[in-house]
Amino acid sequence: LKINITEIDIPCAFGPAFEGERVRGGDLYCQMGGGKTQCTELVKMAEMSEIEDGKVIIVGKDIGDMKEGETLPLGIFIQIAGREFQTDFEPIMERQIHHLINYIQGIMHIGQRDISWVRVSKAAIEKGFTLKDIGVVLHAKFHQDFKKIVDKVQVTLYTNKEDVDKLTAWARSEYKVRDERVDKMTDEDVDTFYSCTLCQSFAPSHVCTVSPERTGLCGAYNWMDCKASFEINPTGPNQPVLKGKVLDPKRGRFEGVDEFIKKASKGAVETYNFYSMVHAPMTTCGCCECIAAMLPSCNGIMTVGRDYSGDTPSGMKFTTLAGVMGGGASSPGFVGHSKFNVTQKKFILGDGGLLRMVWMPKMLKDELYDKINIRGKEMGVENFADMIADETVGITEEDILPFLQEKGHPALTMEPLIG
Ligand code: SF4
Ligand code: ZN
Structure with missing residues (x-):
């Protein structure tokens, strides 16, 4: 028996119209994540007998227990069972959380995976919004939008720090497994990449093209995930893109991709390169996990993750970079x-x-430390991670240059970055 849900039983208005709505400082009642507390999302497949469809469990404090201005950690754990469901679909369902929570009037969702951020407005509180409503929405929409693969959905929302930390550790090991599924693949191995236009409601001209060696900038979608998403929903946001003629192998420009993005961006973007940030880089939307910026005086680049709120040598914090x-x-x-x-x-x-x-x-740097050293070594430099400056060395180009010189950083002797 397939369940049909047409009404979504929450006290707030709900729909795509509210997706771009912001919850600004003055309207904010309380928040979870966003660097203030941990906020993590995980979707896992379950056995049919293991879960109860439509059940929403709150473990810990709910919104009603919070005072204005308070923060809470939050773990959103979703279990899905279905005869047609596969573990390969987990990341796809997980990525829906972002726009579905945004569909609730007065609630804002930013980010994904273990760097999520939920902001709850005063107006939503007045209407009677509680954490349970997140579960109600996810249950209803997963049934509605993914009928073919979803039979049962159970949602658990954790707000105790220990529970959220435990979920986060588990989620990170799951993310790692997903990421590594494309580890051995190269862009040359395939003749088809996949588009992702899931973020166009926020960034209308934005088109991610996801290749085995360039995962989506949100970190939540890799080539395998987009492929699986296309199989579930052939008219959805992830379309196959034939690479076609290679126009520039070094910077990664492909005729088929250019044709596709021109159409998908409605003419706003004519071309972009997969492997360059200096020349016609790929488009960027607000969900990116990191933003890289050139540092011309160091003949190099920097990158900053969403979870770092301090200043950077580019002169901008992450939030400013993401805004621009x-x-x-x-x-x-x-x-x-x-x-x-x-x-x-x-x-x-x-x-x-x-x-x-x-x-x-x-x-x-610490998070990626071993992988940076492995990749550095492949490129001919031992212990490369230790040559990269961080905020303890400095937050201006001037301050970090002597450190780079002392370490013999390879960027200093590379060909000029611009020109
Ligand atoms: Fe898709 Fe790119 Fe948005 Fe990720 S950032 S959901 S890959 S459009
Ligand atoms: Zn986005």
């Missing part, structure tokens, strides 16, 4: 990318690759 770059334009000198992409082999290879990296926030 995140509208869906191609901005030469800047590009949004996933964390995983940093150590993928094609990462800005047209500009010299990972060896251009001269600055990263310490937390991101």
